[in-house]
Amino acid sequence: SARPDTDGAVRLTDTDAALARLSAVHKHYLTDPFIRHFVPRAHLQPPRPPLINIGTYVRSEGIDKLVEAWFSFTEQEGTQCQVVSLGAGSDTRFWRISTGPRKDLLRAYFEIDFAEITTKKAMAIRKSKELSVVLGKPEDIKIANGGTSLHAPKYHLLAGDLRQPPSDLLALLEPHLSPMYPTLLLFECVLVYISPQASSALIQGFVDFFERGAAVQGGHGVLGGIVYEMYGLEDSFGKVMKSNLMARNVSLPGADPYPTQASLSTRFLQHGFTIAKALTLRDIRRSYVDPAEQERISHLEMLDEIEELELVLGHYAITWGVKLPASATIKADWA
Template sequence: MLPPSAQPISRRERTQDADAAIRQTDSDAALARLSAVRKGYLTDSFIGHLVPRSQLQPPRPPLINVGTFVRSYSIDHLVEEWINISKQEHKPCQIVSLGAGSDTRFWRIATGPYKDHSRVYAELDFPEVTVKKAMSIRKSSQLGAVLGPPETVSLAQGGMALHSPKYHLLPCDLRKPPSEVLPSLLGEILSPSSPTLLLFECVLVYMSPEASSNLIQWFVDYFDSNSVSSNPGVLGVIVYEMFGLQDSFGQVMMNNLRSRNVSLIGAFPYPTIQTLPERFMRHSFTVSKALTLREIREKFIPKSELMRISTLEMLDEVEELNLVLDHYAITWGVKLDPVSNSSSAAWTQWGIRMVPDMPDERESRWE
């Protein structure tokens, strides 16, 4: 959401580590999620294990908590629908989270009703991020137990990588040429015939348009060139990021981040919500759509859920919340094999849709 205040990056840190400010945005997101969980917006029993001194962290403002809820609800909804379709197709799916940071989705899926319907879950991020996450996983018996028997879990690359039967934590710089980085990381992990979902949560917006395009194209080429014609894989993508930053409020957001040494170089090609799906249509995706978080909050979240969270905290900044949500979007897309489209109807209808109200039952997607 609107970047919360954080400790400023010192001049020395900027000089020695130009990416420190970008990595700090993951810490901000983890603290926001921790706050939303403790306030009752979300259910996540794992996030506290990935936040240093989590018991000492102060709550975030209601605006941040509500925004975190809408973001999480949207992405969880799409991921759940993706796994559902894969289940119906009798094909265990693969999920690749790029710039995963402190995300807990693997653990929530692995301990929920969809635990038997995924083949691989891979997370990629800066080595400085993965080494800390690997350390947290090894220190936490709750996180470690989900990965499998201890003898099936191993560290690699000096503790920067971690491997288990289904979960893989991989260090890399996503801005580098994908052909130089990804084959050695994913070549023996991903199956080109399995439905594969790519997750980009506030990642592409920090990359140059050229670098993000090359990254997406690598996955397109990987599945196009390696898929078995009789059993082709389906490639899906979910992107959460800022857009439309040319207006006055967008400029405030950019200046706020610029003061922390963060540049949103990937946002400039996308001035409107209509331009976001074009990114994937240029890469020959079959279908792609986008919604702002404001649209999702107002039209796609059950009224019962909105009423529930409205009782958690008093939200005075409704106008500011709407401005923020108008500048964040969820984009999703599907690329089907052009030869075989036997399952195209199910996959092309995948997306965010209204969930019926369940007034007597609180939704819990993963736990």
């Protein structure tokens, strides 16, 4: 069957994401002391072009701002929260949160990806003192399921296929995921690789889990979501982006039909989310990166093709939403 090959190509996109992040760190766009531990021979990796570095910066800052807003929201609620990262790859967010000012607000952090990716990640964690010390004492860190999973007091790395029935995926999480706490779902550059039906079933699976939890156990019932994805692939530039990926044997069922400005917030609203908003990286760079940072970034590297930058950034969007329980008296100003 063609599946193992195309899944292999999809998994390689994590290497791209990690190399882009490493490059943005080496070029001083971002600060992230953890990413180098996930990239073999990190110091030898060539930098990515300025346009990619800026894109990585805007994406990372945009998502960081939303995650920070999520933490202040849960702080106001006087509770801890959980984060579930789907298709987490080599993401370092758990380590950044756990060494930052919000660490006590985090109850548990989950990462799910293909077994090949989680096995590599678990090995990198075990090999690196800098990574494992953040997870807890050595005796509190447990490798499970033949090396594909890792559990620590607040961190759970799990192998799973996001296309499998959501009940199977939730069964993996359930021993550690509590419906009692507000929970943020992160889909950073992953939904394009699974069909719209599978994405929708996945989000609905979480909605059902937390609704049941709220009804049966008196749980908090608040669910947040962040999606980062390509969009607007139907125009001529979008078609080039899409065919570049297809040429690498990456299949993009999530781009059929293409996400559009109108469909972005539908990702959440169709599942009963209370609010959902979306911005392109172009909008975020123009209007949401503070001027001092804009200024700092503009001096890091030469970039003469500002039009090309805007064209590329205009083809990526961040969408976020929050689902409050029907009885909510809390404010929904997560924006």
